[in-house]
Amino acid sequence: MNGRRRRSLGLEETAQAPGSRGPYTGAEVLAAAAGEVLLGGRTPALGASLLAACSTARHNPMRYAKLLIPLLLVYGCATARPVEVSSGPGPIEKLYAGSGGLEGGGPVCETNSQTGISEIAIEGTGCLGPCPVYTLVLRSDGTATYMGRANTRFIGTRQGKIDPRTVEEIAKLAVDIGFFEMGDFYSCQVTDSPTIYLSIVRNETRKTIMHYAPDLSGPPRLAMLEVTLARLEELITWQ
Secondary structure, three states: OOOEEEEOOEEEEOOOOOOOOOOOHHHHHHHHHHHHHOOOOHHHHHHHHHHHHHHOOOOOOHHHHHHHHHHHHHHHHOOOOOOOOOOOOHOOOOOHHHHOOOOOOOOOOOOOOOOOEEEEEEEEOOOOOOOOEEEEEOOOEEEEEEEEEOOOOOOOOEEEEOOHHHHHHHHOOOOOOHHHOOOEEEEOOOOOOOEEEEEEEEEEEEEEEEEEEOOOOOOHHHHHHHHHHHHHHHHOEOO
């Protein structure tokens, strides 16, 4: 078989002979196949480059490895076909329509509903662990105050600004879940848990709830309000 040559996947392969490097590896065959696909597809220049790289790197395995991976990545991007996204109804919309759900109508949309809430504050205490110890106060005019005392990204007091509409939306949530009709204290028989204080001023009247072990006690809607307020720090522009 010495001296006999055959065409294989774009590479001129010579049968193994004394002193030769031997048959092509699986990686070389894969790269050559990618080159031929590109050569005959939408990116012939890239295909030619890949085939040339295979040829020149034949006797340099390290160079071959460095060329193969990025070229195959480019090949994947170049030959990818755009995914057609349907603009039709999704599965939940179809389910709703199939159940005879109503569409349209309803009352006039509220665009400037006022809750009378001027201040919303949340405070977390320590626990047997890395519980954040902080106080966050939001006001209806968009001003905010944060006091970090322990286990927080910021230690100390700082002032900031938040969109007043966001504060009003949180105020609406508080009203909607019945915050002002809840009890003043929620707890359970457990130790070493944090306490969350929520304090809201509406029409110049303040209501404060003490919520011990918030993940184990109290109504879930109260915990939902607490989590929402705690995450608002990311929306505040601090001075």
